[in-house]
Amino acid sequence: MNLLIICLFLGIGIFLVIQAFSFSSRRKKKKQKAKKAAASAAQKQYPDGVKPGCCPICGTPLVKPERVQSVVFEGGNEREGRLCHINGCVHCLSADSVKKRLCPVCRKEIPKTGHLVAMMFLRSDKSHHVHILGCTECHRKR
Numbered sequence: 796m797n798l799l800i801i802c803l804f805l806g807i808g809i810f811l812v813i814q815a816f817s818f819s820s821r822r823k824k825k826k827q828k829a830k831k832a833a834a835s836a837a838q839k840q841y842p843d844g845v846k847p848g849c850c851p852i853c854g855t856p857l858v859k860p861e862r863v864q865s866v867v868f869e870g871g872n873e874r875e876g877r878l879c880h881i882n883g884c885v886h887c888l889s890a891d892s893v894k895k896r897l898c899p900v901c902r903k904e905i906p907k908t909g910h911l912v913a914m915m916f917l918r919s920d921k922s923h924h925v926h927i928l929g930c931t932e933c934h935r936k937r
C-alpha cells in the first residue's frame with residue numbers, strides 16, 4: 796500500500812516537472828512557431844494546392860510512419876501514368892476524425908467512402924509524381 800502511494804506521488808511529481816518545463820518553453824516556442832509557420836507558408840506548393848508531405852485530402856502534414864492510403868491499379872505504364880485512388884490518411888479516415896476531407900480540384904467535401912482519382916507517374920529520378928484528377932464527386936461527372 797505504501798509503495799503504491801509513493802508511486803502515485805512520483806507520478807504527480809513527474810507530471811508537475813513536465814508541466815513546468817512545457818510552460819517555460821512555451822514562450823520560446825511561440826516565437827519559433829511564428830517563424831515555422833512563415834517558413835511552411837513559403838514552402839513549395841503544387842499547382843493543385845497540395846503540399847508535399849501532406850495528405851492531399853485533409854492537408855495534415857504527415858510524419859514518417861504515417862502514409863497516405865492509396866490504391867495503384869495495374870495497367871498503363873510508369874511513364875504514361877497509372878490510375879490510382881487516394882483514400883486519405885489516418886487523420887481523415889479514422890471513424891472519430893473531425894478533419895475536413897476536401898477535394899483539391901472541386902473544393903467540395905469528399906465522403907469517407909469516397910476517394911481522389913489520380914494518375915501516378917514515375918519520374919526519371921525514380922520519384923513518384925501524383926497528378927490529382929478529381930474526387931469521386933467531380934471526376935465522375937466529367
Ligand SMILES: [Zn+2]
Pocket residue numbers: 850851852853854855883884885886887888
Ligand atoms: Zn488526410
Ligand SMILES: [Zn+2]
Pocket residue numbers: 898899900901902903929930931932933934
Ligand atoms: Zn472533386
